[in-house]
Amino acid sequence: MASFEEIGPRSPVTESIRVDKVSPQARLFKNLRAITVLVLALVGLIPVFAMGVTALKSRADVVAVPPRIVFEPTLEGFVFLLTERSQLSGAALTTAQENAEDLGLFERIALANGQRINGPSDFVMRLRNSLIIAGGSTIASVTLGLFAAYAFSRFNIPGKDDLLFFILSTRMLPAVVVAVPLFLMYRQLGLHDTHLGMILLYTVFNLSLTVWLLKGFIDEIPREYEEAALVDGYTRLQAFFKIVLPQATTGIAATTVFSFIFAWNEYAFALMMTSNTARTAPPAIATMLGRGGIEWSAIAAGTLAFLIPVVIITFALRRHLLRGVTFGAIRQ
Amino acid sequence: MDLTIQNGEFVVLLGPSGCGKTTTLRMISGLESVTQGDIYLDGRKVTWLHPSDRDIAFVFQFFALYPHMTVRQNIAFPLQAEGQPKDMIESRVREVVEMLRLRHLLDARPGKLSGGDKQRVALARALVRRPAAFLMDEPLGALDADFRETMRAEVKRLHISQEATTVYVTHDQIEAMAMSDRIVVMSDAEVQQVGTPAEVYHDPANLFVARFIGSPGMNLVSGQYADGAIHLPGSNRYNVGNGWHTALPRDLGGSSEVIVGFRPEAAHINEDGAIAGEVYAIELLGAYTMLHVNLDNEENEIVHIRSDRQTRYPIGTAVRFDLDPEMVRLFNPQTEMAIRREVTP
């Protein structure tokens, strides 16, 4: 058989590529590569699948040995997670069972375990706290960061580089160096275990991220637009609101989501600075272990509920991902 | 394209951007695949051979020097990649460095060099392997104008001293004319003409070549052929020479439309000249003067005429000029091809 050099590729070449990339050997490598990556990606995602699957298992299925891959899905885990129940027995149990058709889905599942739903569980409150605190701090940090980023981007501020580095360095501190005195401070000021205290804290921590990211985005907007506006008689402020802001919307969106995710995922300070009222979800999930037995399906359901928004957002944000995670230090 | 290049020849692929000259060069080198046809080097069919097996060197427009290596390492790279022994590498590098006068730059990094120096390093890297052929892709394109002329001479000098077969791509027709043994004029992925600089300059094969070669290009004036003469704009009449009388009707068929071409230096200002016009603009270029003459004030047919540097005609002056019959060329407007004149033996 003649070699590749003599007869050329099997099917005609349609795009301009290097000769050595057209050979059957190159094609083979390319396919191998694709398969390897796909396999690795799927293997890497197994834990995520596993968690999703566990959340839908019944209590019995969860602890089955060996672990079941095929099973009957149920919302039991979510019921355990999201509701406060009490055990029924005797007459109350039979009465409830007789009136089964009047009950909603969750109630029916609880009944199957001999329980009655009393109301939402603590976890629901924790989720609410997470939303409030992450949301509030995100709005604050993005707003403040936006103003600061604009100023850093457009003006010559004395010591600008040093200031920017200072802002970045706050990220490098180990949480505990700051946690101890903050804890004392908060206790003094009555901010311990309050929503306001947590929002303030997260705002500050996200500021280093938002200032750097937004400055990067604003740097990319040509100054000529504002200068034209200034010549036309607008004030700086007006130029900022009417011209820079609309152009920076993608950047602001990306930054908002990154801040939200960082605040949403935060655990260490949530653990140290809250106890009950303002406690967010991450510490709550971790402590679900010690409550009358390990409710793995509930924990799995909790983690799932917690992770799904982030997964969705990751997909939406993939193009900005590198920028966000390295604080805009790397331009993509 | 069907082209054969001789040993030691300097062939230039010339044409405007997008005409396919770079693509052709890259196909020869193996950096791009061929959809149809074959490439042979030294009798070997290399159409699908790996670029590294073709025994060629490639000089890129943007130098392609490895930024993290010194000049010395850059030049030594090809030989190191081949696995040559150290002393052989050293002697070759030294040889090439002397040839291109790079000794003082050996330990610098490409980032700190000027464009001209970078290109010399790129040339050194190409030379160090002593390949069978050199392929150069607009190597002087990224340089400043003053550098370009110096480097042009350097490249040509190298070509002669090395007796190296070279295929050179450029869009600058002055470069092509100055350096080449043969020029391949291309446009829209088609070969327009292959010939020596003289051939391409004096006997363009079609309107494109006539316009593209020369600075400014050939004057091309439309006219009608009737009764042995061509009627030009502005009631001018040009009597064609003998050799054209048979060729013209045969080539033009029934049509009488014809295009007269002549270079600026083919026209001579003459009070009794055959063709009349009015000065439209005048360029004083130091060594000579370029007159823009309008043959027809209503239709605006402007030709360029070269005159000696003393001439200073105010705009609007009426002038007359003659055309050197040996230097006049005629073209068929429909086919855009040159009409071959019958040469009487």
Added chain:
Amino acid sequence: MSTEVKARVKAREIDESRQPKRRRDLSDRAIVNLFIWPTLVLLIAINVFPLFYSLYLSFTDYSAIANQAPVWVAFENFGRILADENLWEVFSTTGQYVLFSVTLQLLLGFGLAMLVREKFFGSGVVTTLILVPMMLSPVVVGLFWKLMYNPTFGYFNYLLGFDNPSLAPDWLASRFAGQPVPGLALWAVIIVDVWMWTPFVMLLILSGLKAIPDYLYEAAAIDRASSWFQFWRITLPQVAPLVLIAVLFRTIEAFNKSFDLVMGMTGGGPGTQTEVVAVNLYRLAFLGQWRTGRASALAYVVLIMVIAISNIYIRYLNKMKGES
């Protein structure tokens, strides 16, 4: 003045006279102040001030739950720290954690980046899929890996082929078939850390790989460089700065952020096998005897270490950048 400048000044005057009277117009200076100071004030209040307060506390024997005011003890805390054997063990654990985790992330991340750099069918989707672990909350990740690692009903052992639970490794308890295997738990944590952060390293290196211009490889191909030669002499030197940045980021985070992951998975156990510095600090400051002063001292020691390591990295980075 030249005519040009005169004209420009004249134009400016005309412009200004044409504008409506500016009433509440803020000068540029005012804007800068207004925009920046709130941020700076917040940062100073909640970041800088505690830093100094912490420094002060490190020289005292303060305990946050005791009702006494802090008492100055000068360097006693630091002395105790350096003499504490348990602490050296904690540092060793942390060191192993950082070393192995970062190295593995580097190798895997680099490999993945090399695989993904050229387009192939579905490469966009797959790249996105790979990124998911990076965005999840570390403590939550720790929790569900805890479930995965469960020796009886967790998926990990099952998928690896250990069908019989009594003959399978109990990762988080550092046991195998009933016998203790010291260090197993630490490796279990390292595996999860690698799982989470390899995508980050991959992303970073991938962006570096994509930035290498094609013509360098074309020139190398014509220069008869083998694939290995090209990798060693072109690819590697070009991405080296990014690799260093990746390692820097990951090292700092392994010192600071490992808290979330470890607490979620093992709480520092079994015993102290996975007690990295961050966890140890937490226990010292917020559990047991609440030795606030000592914890502050330890925190400062860690801070100084992190700064020192960062400086070494950055200096190396600048050296590399200066060369290219």
